[in-house]
Amino acid sequence: MAKRVGIEVSIAIAEAVKLADADVIPAYPITPQTHIVEHLSELVANGELDAEFIPVESEHAAMSACCGASAAGARTFTSSSSQGLSLMSEILYIPSTMRLPIVMVVANRALSAPISIWNDHQDIMVQRDIGWIQTFAENGQEAVDLTLHAFRVAEDRKVSLPMIVNIDGFTLSHVIEPIEIPDQEEVDKFLPPFKPRYKLDPRKPISMGPVGVPEVYTEAKVALDNALKASKRVVLKAWDEFAEIFGRKYNPVETYRTEDAEVLLVTMGSISETAMTAVDAMRDSGQKVGLVRIRLWRPFPSVEFRKAAGKAKVLAVIDRCLPPGAVCGPVGEELRSLFYKVPGAPKIFSFVAGLGGRDVTVERFEEIVDKAKAYAKRRPKELYEVIGVREK
Amino acid sequence: MAKSDAIVGWKTITFGCHVLEPGNTASFRTGDWRSQRPVLDKEKCIKCGMCYIFCPDMAYDQTEEGYYECNLFYCKGCGICAHECPKNAITMVPEEG
Incomplete structure (x- = not known):
């Protein structure tokens, strides 16, 4: 039987990678991801995990080594955050089009300047269009489960795409939670050995990563786009299989008290737990408020989101990312596009909150709902609003 | 990718844009440059x-x-x-x- 233990979420993720029996882990430490790769290097050093741990010289090198390892047919894992993720950026676009199923946990953190080691989603939103499958975890258990799920989905021959599991830095990475660590036997049942469609093998030579002349580049990118969109089927199937084996069911979009709700908060990641508390408080005071949480960010679950939004009249979308010079934050933009000219579409209001580790409290969620209700009656001047910002 | 392979659609392009035939650069006509x-x-x-x-x-x-x-x-x-x-x-x- 799986054991439920009090464990730091980062350590639990590293244990999940061990259970997944990763072969190669090229990694560079960066706060707040450090404990994940630190624990993995210990597991490799003490012989508990039979893998190559490559202490690379930078995140750029980490992702480059990941590409090589995955191309050679190795189950490959890495983890990063913030400035480190940005340093990887040049390489991140490569494994998706090359169909290399690398798994990465990103402990989300703000970007400089000013220097901030604390949590928001700006680091990953910069990397929105890298062509990886992306999920967002709400709590420690989910971080562990989504890590195992990522290997299962990424390496599926129908998918063969890299995958990121986003966990909020500190709020998840450094918190000790009761987490059920699955049994090896159960994990083996869920996660078959990695058998890539193609790999670098001198006995059967192929070339990976060639030049794409103008006659093929568009087709190569459209092939990736279609592969990413088609991956949703496997993402869902793998969550069904996960539920059968482990008893925990995940959906691309989760709803909380959305029945008959007029205003829906829309969140991603760990602030959703606070949002649920806020929804309870507002329901207690008679307000028809609910919560929709996006777990699968890429490919975006359009059908599931429309269904989850139901007949709500107002969506209050929270981005943990300030979009300088843009019309609104990335999640807000996504939903405005999704509902553009859809008959009966809800009014969508975009809020920016929780930057650089600022807490988003129950009161802030209440403020957001109040503002969204007011804006539904009288259109706001701006297309998004930063919550909790001081002027003086 | 060799130009002789270039006229493909997104459904027929090789998986991951890999070159599956070793040495096929030999069929790449560069003379027309x-x-x-x-x-x-x-x-x-x-x-x-x-x-x-x-x-x-x-x-x-x-x-x-x-x-x-x-x-x-x-x-x-x-x-x-x-x-x-x-x-x-x-x-x-x-x-x-």
């Missing part, structure tokens, strides 16, 4: 092979008579052979049409 071509004066040629050595595309082959002949399927017309020829036996002639 050329704006000028090398013409050899056999009277001046001493068969030294400098053109063969310097050609960056390995477009030169030796004939049975010992002369070096440029394969216009690959020759991009860079003119290095003409520049390096110690006997000025190679002239670059503009491609017409």
Whole structure:
């Protein structure tokens, strides 16, 4: 039987990678991801995990080594955050089009300047269009489960795409939670050995990563786009299989008290737990408020989101990312596009909150709902609003 | 990716854009990039092979008579052979049409 233990979420993720029996882990430490790769290097050093741990010289090198390892047919894992993720950026676009199923946990953190080691989603939103499958975890258990799920989905021959599991830095990475660590036997049942469609093998030579002349580049990118969109089927199937084996069911979009709700908060990641508390408080005071949480960010679950939004009249979308010079934050933009000219579409209001580790409290969620209700009656001047910002 | 493979749709492009046939660059016609071509004066040629050595595309082959002949399927017309020829036996002639 799986054991439920009090464990730091980062350590639990590293244990999940061990259970997944990763072969190669090229990694560079960066706060707040450090404990994940630190624990993995210990597991490799003490012989508990039979893998190559490559202490690379930078995140750029980490992702480059990941590409090589995955191309050679190795189950490959890495983890990063913030400035480190940005340093990887040049390489991140490569494994998706090359169909290399690398798994990465990103402990989300703000970007400089000013220097901030604390949590928001700006680091990953910069990397929105890298062509990886992306999920967002709400709590420690989910971080562990989504890590195992990522290997299962990424390496599926129908998918063969890299995958990121986003966990909020500190709020998840450094918190000790009761987490059920699955049994090896159960994990083996869920996660078959990695058998890539193609790999670098001198006995059967192929070339990976060639030049794409103008006659093929568009087709190569459209092939990736279609592969990413088609991956949703496997993402869902793998969550069904996960539920059968482990008893925990995940959906691309989760709803909380959305029945008959007029205003829906829309969140991603760990602030959703606070949002649920806020929804309870507002329901207690008679307000028809609910919560929709996006777990699968890429490919975006359009059908599931429309269904989850139901007949709500107002969506209050929270981005943990300030979009300088843009019309609104990335999640807000996504939903405005999704509902553009859809008959009966809800009014969508975009809020920016929780930057650089600022807490988003129950009161802030209440403020957001109040503002969204007011804006539904009288259109706001701006297309998004930063919550909790001081002027003086 | 070889140009001979280039006319493919997104459904038929190789998985991950991999090149599955080793050495298929040989079928990549680079000759159509050329704006000028090398013409050899056999009277001046001493068969030294400098053109063969310097050609960056390995477009030169030796004939049975010992002369070096440029394969216009690959020759991009860079003119290095003409520049390096110690006997000025190679002239670059503009491609017409």
